[in-house]
Amino acid sequence: MKFVWIGLFFALFIHPCxxxxxxxxxxxxxxxxxxxxxxxxxxxxxxxYYAAGTSSEWGPAYPIYSSRDLVNWxxxxxxxxxxxxxxxxxxxxxxxxxxxxxxxxxxxxxxxxDKRSFIxxxxxxxxxxxxTDHGVIIEWTSEAIDAFVxxxxxxxxxxxxAYGLDKGKSIELLGAELSQDGLKVIGKEFTMLTADRTNWExxxxxxxxxxxxxxxxxxxxSGNACCGERCNYQVxxxxxxxxxxxxxxxxxxxxxxxxxxxxxxxHGTVVTTPDNRYFYLHHAYNGTDFTFAGRQGVLSELVWDExxxxxxxxxxxxxxxxxxxxxxxxxxxxxxxALDFAKPVSEDALVWDVNLPKPVFTVGNGSLKLTNTEANxxxxxxxxxxxxGNFTFSTIVEPQEDLLQSITLYGDAANAxxxxxxxxxxxxxxxxxxxxxxxxxxxxxxxxxxxNLRLKSRFGQFYDFSWSTPGGKPEMFTQSPVNGSYLPRWDxxxxxxLSVSGNKGSGNVKSIAMQYE
Numbered sequence: 001m002k003f004v005w006i007g008l009f010f011a012l013f014i015h016p017c018x019x020x021x022x023x024x025x026x027x028x029x030x031x032x033x034x035x036x037x038x039x040x041x042x043x044x045x046x047x048x049y050y051a052a053g054t055s056s057e058w059g060p061a062y063p064i065y066s067s068r069d070l071v072n073w074x075x076x077x078x079x080x081x082x083x084x085x086x087x088x089x090x091x092x093x094x095x096x097x098x099x100x101x102x103x104x105x106x107x108x109x110x111x112x113x114d115k116r117s118f119i120x121x122x123x124x125x126x127x128x129x130x131x132t133d134h135g136v137i138i139e140w141t142s143e144a145i146d147a148f149v150x151x152x153x154x155x156x157x158x159x160x161x162a163y164g165l166d167k168g169k170s171i172e173l174l175g176a177e178l179s180q181d182g183l184k185v186i187g188k189e190f191t192m193l194t195a196d197r198t199n200w201e202x203x204x205x206x207x208x209x210x211x212x213x214x215x216x217x218x219x220x221x222s223g224n225a226c227c228g229e230r231c232n233y234q235v236x237x238x239x240x241x242x243x244x245x246x247x248x249x250x251x252x253x254x255x256x257x258x259x260x261x262x263x264x265x266x267h268g269t270v271v272t273t274p275d276n277r278y279f280y281l282h283h284a285y286n287g288t289d290f291t292f293a294g295r296q297g298v299l300s301e302l303v304w305d306e307x308x309x310x311x312x313x314x315x316x317x318x319x320x321x322x323x324x325x326x327x328x329x330x331x332x333x334x335x336x337x338a339l340d341f342a343k344p345v346s347e348d349a350l351v352w353d354v355n356l357p358k359p360v361f362t363v364g365n366g367s368l369k370l371t372n373t374e375a376n377x378x379x380x381x382x383x384x385x386x387x388x389g390n391f392t393f394s395t396i397v398e399p400q401e402d403l404l405q406s407i408t409l410y411g412d413a414a415n416a417x418x419x420x421x422x423x424x425x426x427x428x429x430x431x432x433x434x435x436x437x438x439x440x441x442x443x444x445x446x447x448x449x450x451x452n453l454r455l456k457s458r459f460g461q462f463y464d465f466s467w468s469t470p471g472g473k474p475e476m477f478t479q480s481p482v483n484g485s486y487l488p489r490w491d492x493x494x495x496x497x498l499s500v501s502g503n504k505g506s507g508n509v510k511s512i513a514m515q516y517e
Contacts, residue, residue: 025324028071028299028331030262031286034387036294036493037063038226039093039146039207039267042070042281049271050127051281052079052094052105053297056492057412059083059354062094062107064127069327070271070279070299075348076127079105084120084133088112089354092491093207093267097149097182099156104182105131106147106158119147119160121183134183140174142166146206148269149178152217152243156182159192161206171195171204173221175243190244193221200224200234200254207267209280210243216309217243220280222266223254227491229291233264235282237311250310255317261287262298262319270302273326278302278311284319289389292460292485294493299323334387337514342366351383351495353413368509372403372500377436378416381408383497389460390517393496396452396470398508399423399444405507407453408499409463411487418499419465419477421451426467428477432486442477450510455496461485 033040037053044050049067060078067073079094087109094107103124110117119138122131138144138158142165149158156178163169172194177187195205203224210219216239224232235256240247256265268282280302283295298319302311315323325331339345341363352359359382360371372380384393397405399421406420406429414434420427421444428440444451448469456464462481468474487494496514500507 026328026330027322028325029322030284030298030319031296032071032281032299032331033065033073033297034293034334035296035385037297038283038295038491040281040283040297041094041096041269042271043096043098043269044271044273045098047274050076050096050103051297052096053283054093054491055091055351055354057089057091057354058351058492058495059358060351061087061091061109061354062105066127069325069329070273070281071325071327071331072329073297077130077348079107079122079131080133081130083354084109084122084135086111086113086120086135088115090117091354092117093146095147095149095269099151099182101125102182103127103131104149106137106149108145108147111136117143117145119144119158123182137183137185146208146267148208148210149182150210150212150243152212156180157187157243158185159208159210161204161208164204164206170197171206173205173208192219192240192243192245192247193238193249195223196249201236203232205236209269211270211272211278213304213311214309215241217241218270218311219247220255220268220270226264226266227291227295228488231264231285232258233266234258235266239310256282256300256313256319257317259287259318261321263287263290264295265298265300265319277326278304279326280313286389289460291488292493293386293389301326334516336516337384337512339368339513340511341368341509342511349384350497351385353381353410356380356413366510367398368498368512369506370498370500370509371506372502372504374413374501376413377431377434377501378408378410378413378418379404379499379501381410381416381495381497381499383408383410383495384514386457386460386493386496388516390458391496392454392456392515392517393513394452394454395498395512396450396510397421398450398510399448400505400507402503403500403505403507404502405509406499406501407455407465407496409455409484409487409494409496410499411489411492411494415487415489416499417463417482417484417487419453419455419467420499420501421453421467422502426451426477428465428482439482440477457496460493
């Protein structure tokens with residue numbers, strides 16, 4: 001009888017409970033937008049999120065992504081396929097804003113006439129068709145950067161970082177009213193925060209993101225050194241009952257700091273989901289790949305202490321490696337890249353150095369023809385964003401007479417590393433601080449019609465090179481990894497791709513492939 005009661009207990013109680021168990025929520029892993037995607041701005045329009053990020057010295061300017069769930073993002077296109085006429089580089093911190101069916105972007109760029117960075121504005125009704133530029137909207141002493149726009153009681157306000165390059169003056173976060181069309185500053189500036197040089201803000205304050213909940217405006221802002229191997233970026237929190245202030249700093253700032261997994265977090269924006277969860281899309285360096293893969297797009301959730309009315313980060317004061325997804329959709333793996341030029345291909349993923357003319361290339365008759373138009377040591381480069389430090393990049397090219405076609409790691413025109421082929425020769429080369437050196441060569445039969453060049457990367461810093469002929473066995477070209485640690489440059493990470501150098505002429509590339517480990 002005892003066993004009957006035990007069986008009945010399990011039948012009546014245990015089984016129904018098991019049937020009602022809730023499946024675990026899907027999770028995501030950071031980064032959500034992999035690769036060099038600093039200073040991300042995110043907005044939600046209906047059920048779609050849009051994000052734009054810094055492109056620095058890479059064209060096209062300011063990549064835009066879209067998502068339905070904040071963790072799976074698809075490339076939409078650039079803000080500017082053609083660079084604004086007044087600009088010359090430093091394409092930083094594009095801030096998206098949407099109002100009455102119009103998308104705005106308030107962006108930082110360096111002006112040609114004086115090489116100072118100021119804030120411009122551009123608009124569009126359709127993100128897929130790019131933006132129309134309206135020129136400079138904020139010109140302020142030596143520099144004005146990091147715009148953020150917010151609407152309050154029907155009025156528009158723009159905020160920005162000022163005095164970062166003015167000696168003897170503290171950095172301030174300023175604000176002013178905008179015209180109703182968002183294209184002109186009409187109000188007198190006001191100070192929201194002045195960087196406190198006695199604490200973690202000693203290196204300055206920037207990257208402000210403002211949102212409202214209840215009676216308070218809240219601001220997440222970043223401080224200290226943003227970029228490079230000596231960065232110490234962190235995030236602070238402040239609030240005010242009026243946009244003009246006074247702003248009260250959170251007593252336990254900073255609220256987001258480095259750990260071993262994600263370093264130097266900061267500069268992003270806050271967006272709410274339809275079910276009213278708060279997420280901060282911002283950037284940080286991967287702890288393993290660090291500067292060699294750039295500042296990547298990461299997602300951190302904010303939750304609320306209803307008693308104090310202060311938010312805090314759900315997973316502590318570091319960027320979560322893994323966290324509960326904003327929706328019930330699982331995160332997909334970033335796809336590898338495979339471009340076979342015998343088929344139609346999109347140019348969307350390709351990037352270049354904005355300090356040089358846009359590369360001239362065509363796709364047709366089964367190949368990509370990249371024309372060398374540059375007389376510098378590196379030649380003409382066309383590449384891809386590196387999303388993870390461990391990868392294999394390969395290409396099949398047809399050797400040309402006196403034209404070196406290379407797989408190339410490119411920091412800028414004065415700093416690059418390449419492995420190339422011309423008729424009769426394989427060549428490993430580097431350009432460091434503008435000086436070109438041939439590291440190794442190997443003869444190749446003149447009759448060779450195609451060569452597969454391969455680059456294998458470890459942590460985005462150490463590189464092995466190999467090659468083969470069609471159907472042949474791969475041969476190592478280097479016996480030990482080549483150190484490319486000289487390539488990164490402060491606010492950007494290297495790209496990998498193709499270059500042509502030597503004589504003027506066009507290379508002949510049959511395919512490229514990027515495979516991540």
